[in-house]
Amino acid sequence: MTLTTIGIIGLIVLVIVLFSKMPVGFVMAFIGFLG
Numbered sequence: 720m721t722l723t724t725i726g727i728i729g730l731i732v733l734v735i736v737l738f739s740k741m742p743v744g745f746v747m748a749f750i751g752f753l754g
Contacts, residue, residue: 720728737745 733748734745737748
């Protein structure tokens with residue numbers, strides 16, 4: 720698999736896990752990832 724594919728799969732997994740556990744943590748992680 721390419722690095723991009725691995726990154727996309729990783730992001731999807733993170734979204735599912737973080738959203739199911741704590742939406743606030745997901746938002747903070749997303750903002751931190753962007754900036």
